[in-house]
Amino acid sequence: MQRSEWFLVLFLVVIGLTSWWFSGQIEKQAALPQVVEKTHVPTFYSRNMQLVTMNKQGQPEKKLIAERMIKFLDDETTEFKNPQYIAYDGKVPPTIIKASKGWLSKEGDEIKLSGTVYIDREAAENFRPFHLITEQLSIFPEKNYAETDQPIKISSQKDWLNATGMQVWFTNPNKIKLLSRVRGHYENIN
Secondary structure (H helix, E strand, C coil): CCHHHHHHHHHHHHHHHHHHHHHHHHHHHHHCCCCCCCCCCEEEEEEEEEEEEECCCCCEEEEEEEEEEEEECCCCCEEEECCEEEEEECCEEEEEEECCEEEECCCCCCEEEEEEEEEEECCECCECCEEEEEEEEEEEHHHCEEEEEEEEEEEECCEEEEEEEEEEECCCCCEEEEEEEEEEECCCCC
16 A cells, blocks of 8 residues: 555545544534523513502592413513403593403503403493494503504494494593494484
């Protein structure tokens, strides 16, 4: 064997040993547990929670009830299962809003409800009952205001309205502004 052949054999052996060593290192890396950074982890949770805010006279003004509440560490938002938001007005029955899921912003200034959302108010003197259904609703508690861009259905006794998009003010008197594609049926009961 000539010197150049020995050099070629030695070179191939070194390449082979280096490849074998790198292969072992890659297998060791693959065997190590992978550290996955969990970013959306709960800080705490609560079951059957109720949060009530009172007016200056000590009467309930708003109430938030949920089957389960989870507060998250990364963005400080809160999620709810089966939330109910109740807006009180001493002169009429409260407006009750129910949904299957809810989300509360970090600042607490916005509540987003999703799944089928129901808004109900019972009848009172000079006030007809109403029932509203939509798929999403954003509530701004400090402004006593809510809105959606989704289709809605409103019924009150024999009357009904369908529309796409709505704005609601929970002040006295309650106001509802329907945004587009409004259709309805109204029966005069006099």
